Amino acid sequence: MNILMWEEFVAHPEAGPWAVAIGVFDGVHLGHRRLVQAVLEASSGYKSAVVTFRENPKKILRPTGFKGDISGLGGRLEALASLGLDSCVLIDFSLDFGTLLGAEFLKFLAGAGVKSVHIGPNFRCGHKMETNAQSMAAMGAALGVAVTIVDPVLRAGHPVSSSRIRNAILEGAVDEAALLLGRPHRIFVDENGNLDRAVVAPPPGLYRVALHGKDWSVPGVAELSSAGLRIEGECEGLISLDFINLVSREL
Template sequence: MDLIRNLHPRVQPGEPVALTIGNFDGLHLGHQALIAAVLGRAPDLVPALMCFEPLPATLFRSEAPVPRLMGPGDRIRRCRRLGLERLFMLRFNRAFAALDPALFVRDVVVKGAGARHVVVGADFRFGARAAGDVDLLARLGQELGFSVEVIEPVCRDSAKISSSRIRRLLAAGELDAAAALLGRPYALGGRVLSGQQLGRTLGFPTVNLRPPVPPALQGVFAVRISGAGLDNHPGVANLGRRPTVNGTEWLLEAHLFDYDGNLYGRQLEIEFRQRLRGEEKFADLAAMTRQMQVDAALARRVLAADTVVS
């Protein structure tokens, strides 16, 4: 899959594409319906997706940013798994946000990306002040030589599947309900960081990953870990800021049960199976260690009865 971060208006795009456009945070079942439509245009058109970094809502709400379901790396890996051949992950800033809707379509969608077929949701908005809608997109398509396909919302339990709905479920610890909307268990991936190795001194060595900030959930979870030769390996993880040790940055720390390998620098995916509790600040490391032992025992019981979803 080709990853394109910048479009150059003076450079001709490659092969013409079938393009879906949006934020695609989470790549849930609603997003997957859009992707299925562009995949259905192959081999005549290259199936492609256009998204933006940072999320537009984050740019305009910097004082209270929207929680992220996935970071750029997770989105790239998931797009590749879904079969897309080209991913436009464009840098979103205030100048980009100020683009007139017609200019956005002409310069970015057509000249930049080479779109000949565009697939969007019925509520798709674009351009400065979100002034563009699907009717304007269709009119511009007639002028500029691309067709438009509008996909109706995908619903579950009589409500539209959306990223914001999934964020609320994850924040409430309703992982099964979130998985039903995602089409898979919720997971975060990344490269294992070298940390302070505090967990090892407490008898709980961990692998540390940097989550998207702010993450859509926090607390202690029963998890399964895959990658680097592991396949749904059981473990327990904390996603938070580690208040007991005066931590300030978000970190995802996972302890793998009955494992003693070296995973530094390796790519892992951590799948959240059940929330055990919220993150707490303990009086001292001894109290925290006792609770970690309780958490690990509970996670083992949860995962022993857990059905692995591949």
């Protein structure tokens, strides 16, 4: 999967035509995977891509209320690449970019050679989120861009969403989060064995996990507390851990 910056993407319409999905893709969960599948199914004669952000816009727009990413940029790109896309377009979101109207954003896409856009029903973009999915579809028709609103994936009668997954993780329901993600919640660790603080972590407790090194993976048990992360047994060279389920909140 090729990585393109937004400025490069819009400057080279000859690289298209494109079929794209647009979104933050935090966690690349089951709903995101349905969006990507819709792009791949519609991309006969088109190149396939997602248009997303290097950093979650909420970090800039609402920094004090942002609870953390489900997955960092590296994890998102790895998950997206596994789905068979040709490219990923990254936007460096800023307050200045946030003043762009939805109609202007769509015109940039059309000018870049985008012919097919796929979005979820709760999609919003533009200054102060003034453009919704239905508005995108109407404006796209006038620009020769087919905008498809893709139905959400439902689990237990409710749409799969990044907010739902984030809340499940924060409540310690990592097994529920795994069902919505389509895989366990993964957090990378630094050379000192500390969890990546930019990624949302479950609350203190004892968890069954899968431990991953450069060329090894083993099951294990991890304790999260105010003192940090503690792994039972040897885990030299630990790179990341997948949270399988909560064993106990009692430490």
